[in-house]
Amino acid sequence: MIGPVEIDRWGQAGMSALRAQDFVTARECFEAIVAAGGADAAVWLALSMACKGAGDRAAELAAVTQLLDRDPDNIRANLIKADALLHLGSKRAAMGFYQHVETLVPDLADVPTPIATELQRARQDHARLKQEMDAHLQRALAAAGFNPATSSRRFSDSLDLLSGRKQRYVSTPRAYFFPELPVIEFFDRQRFDWLEALEAATDDICEELVPILADGRHFSPYIEVEAEKSAHVAGSSRGNGVSAPEDWTAAYLIRDGKVCEPLASQCPKTMAALANVPLETIQGRAPFALFSRLTPGAWIMPHTGFLNTRLVCHLPLLVPDGCWFRVGNQVRLWERGRAWVFDDTIEHEARNQGTGTRVVLIFNIWHPDLTAEERELVAALMTGVDQFEQVSNAGRLGFQ
The missing domain is CATH 1.25.40.10 (Tetratricopeptide repeat domain)
Incomplete structure (x- = not known):
């Protein structure tokens, strides 16, 4: 031993x-x-x-x-x-x-x-x-007929993820996750037949926006709105970080499902354009539509949204040079009158590195892959979440 x-x-x-x-x-x-x-x-x-x-x-x-x-x-x-x-x-x-x-x-x-x-x-x-x-795989794929310019975009993305050129981003809603919805950064325009009509109204919307910007009274820090929401939404975390609250402001046309007066009445053509959009509808929460203003030098830091049952649409109205927007791996420059639809539960950020003010019309729509029944049930669920505190408070008051 x-x-x-x-x-x-x-x-x-x-x-x-x-x-x-x-x-x-x-x-x-x-x-x-x-x-x-x-x-x-x-x-x-x-x-x-x-x-x-x-x-x-x-x-x-x-x-x-x-x-x-x-x-x-x-x-x-x-x-x-x-x-x-x-x-x-x-x-x-x-x-x-x-x-x-x-x-x-x-x-x-x-x-x-x-x-x-x-x-x-x-x-x-x-x-x-x-x-x-990477060089070996490129040679092998070229021999198989792969062309980055014309072949499947999804396959090209998978190759970039495999090589480490891109990072994998997933849907991480801060409040509510609906399973089996595809994780897509920017959605294909062809899925939204109302986009072109909205874009065609860009000049009319900008005409209504100019006096509102000059007046300035309708704009307030967007970060305060997010703080109000996060205070009573289960599972939420901090609000969206921004370089300074006054750098990112919002003027609401519709908020928490209610038309905001007198601003909405000052923008009849904008409201008419929104009437043809399948806006998300949840009692006490949605739809909402707003003018989002970002001052020169402002940075909306990386963050995610609350629900993956909705998508967000941007219609750029005032876009100085140097303004960009990132969702996941994709970075895009805003182009006046060119709208896009994206999933805000994927990490995203925005920056105005130009010398002028950037203004975008923003609104939410239902995720197109939800059925009519699923939309109704999600709306009922979110309404129930909001009503829970009211019912609980009413019960406690009754015993006092």
Whole structure:
């Protein structure tokens, strides 16, 4: 029976041999510990280093795998395994371990310089592997007839996600999630036959907007509106971040399902254009329609909306140069009179880097993939959520 004293002696001898770069002796000492059943994480790590020094990369890989079975997030072990796999020609497997190391240490400033240097080298190796793989896949796909300009956009997106050129975004509503709805950043215009008629009214809407902007009294910080909503909606978090509340203001034509006077009466052509749109309808909540004003330099920080049962439409009215909007991976420039429909439960942000004021007409519509019954049930559910507090308060008042 080999006891701890003998195991400790082998360990000390192995480390001395390792420091002296006598890798054969070091390997023999550590393998003796393994055979005696005394190997811990440190022994497996030392054995992998001895095997590498001895030129046996396969044995190095086997030893470090034993360590990772015991400590999957060991940074050094993951790095050793990635390097060993790369040396043995297993490029795809090596990429997985390099990626895990980057996940474990996202910021190299958080680690000591010697380790950071090694991790930076590993990141360069990983980047090179990704470039090699991407080039290989592009050649293979070209041979199969793939053309990024004409082939399936969805397939092109999948390729960008695989290569890391794009990030995967999902629907993350802050209040209510309806399952099995597709996660689409910007929806295909062809799905909305009312868009062209709305866009055709752009000049009329802008004509009504000009005196409202000059007056200014109808605009108030949008961030305050969001704060009111988040206070009583289950599952919500902070309101939408903006550089300053006065930088992002709203003038409501319809709010919480009610027409806002006198502004609506000042905009008859705008209201007529909205009458042909399938607006979301929920008692006490929707529809809503507003002029959204963003001042020069303003930034609406990344955020998500409340419900994925609705989509949001923007009709750009005043668009100076330097204004952009991002939903998920897609960044677009607003173009006067060119509307789009997007899912606001996907992370999105907006910025006005121009010198003039940006104004967009914004409203919500039902998600087109909801059935008529589902729309009615969602509306009833949201109304019930709003009524719950009222009913509860009324009950408490009755017992006072």
